[in-house]
Amino acid sequence: MRPIALLTDFGLTDPYVGQMHAALMRLAPGAPLIDISHQVEPFGTAQAAFFLAASAPYFPRDTVFVCVVDPRVGTSRRLLGAQAGSQSFLAPDGGLLDLLLDTPGLPEAHIVDLSDAASDYGLSATFHGRDVFAPLAARLSAGEALETLGPPLSREAVMRQTWAKPQAEDGAVLAHVLHVDHFGNCVLSLRQGFLFADAVAGLSLAPGEKLPLRRVRAYAELGPGEPGLLLGSQGFYELAAYQDSVAMRLTLSPGDPVRILYPKGMERQDL
Structure with missing residues (x-):
């Protein structure tokens, strides 16, 4: 069986x-x-x-x-x-x-x-x-x-959903929160293999808004309460904060849209 x-x-x-x-x-x-x-x-x-x-x-x-x-x-x-x-x-x-x-x-x-x-x-x-x-x-x-x-x-x-695939925008990529885990990390609809530059320019949760965001490899590379972007163990990128809930800090829930802002001059890749 x-x-x-x-x-x-x-x-x-x-x-x-x-x-x-x-x-x-x-x-x-x-x-x-x-x-x-x-x-x-x-x-x-x-x-x-x-x-x-x-x-x-x-x-x-x-x-x-x-x-x-x-x-x-x-x-x-x-x-x-x-x-x-x-x-x-x-x-x-x-x-x-x-x-x-x-x-x-x-x-x-x-x-x-x-x-x-x-x-x-x-x-x-x-x-x-x-x-x-x-x-x-x-x-x-x-x-x-x-x-x-x-x-x-x-x-x-087969029925498709808009949250399943990131969307290219001018100077940004639009993704969605798929899951908020036990630690308050927000798993995004961006997979391993999506190419970011060594740095990202920021995070936008509303039109015209720009919040600080740093790309890191491990949670502990972030300062207290600092939001970061990293590749998680499940093969998807996460928004995270070190020993803190980024979901609570940014008021994010599953299904919410987020925009990762590119550094100036960077072209979108691997959508």
Whole structure:
């Protein structure tokens, strides 16, 4: 049985995660179950997309990922399956796969529409994690091929979100906060490989505003309360402050836009 990884916004107070585990243990006995997180902010698609893209490279090559952050559960929204290398991904069509599918170096993903396959299940219209995604994941874990579960979709047919890709502007790059971690660091939609100069010119959170910002390699290179830009361990750039919450200092939350200002004369690169 292939391992199954779970990523949801269900939290740990209600019985939902336990019921998903129970359904998978019944339908895919012996399959290892791994929890990425169930503490995604409610309806936090951008945060979930970051968790998935950052985590998938560290999982076994044959893992089946079940990603359920689904504000439109029970409606006519599509259910997606994606096969990238030997890993399989199940998610609603709402942008949750955006960052994953745009990962540099990822094998070309084959995407299928699982909506018809999902119609075979569905004991409730409000808990497709347990009633639809779990049975589909169990079939994949047992060895069924993803392409047998639905017709192919092009990448262009999959819903895209504006926060998933940085946008070039005159003298700046517009990114979005994907996640605020336990320490108050703000993970941005800027990946490793995006080329900045040795310095950045500043940070803008509102039109015409310019705040000081320094590019550093480690948190401890920053002074007390000083905001900095560094490449974090998850392969994305972060706004951070040394032993302080940059999110609180700058009043930033997931989904907020930020502009990293270039040094004068620097051209944008690797958008």
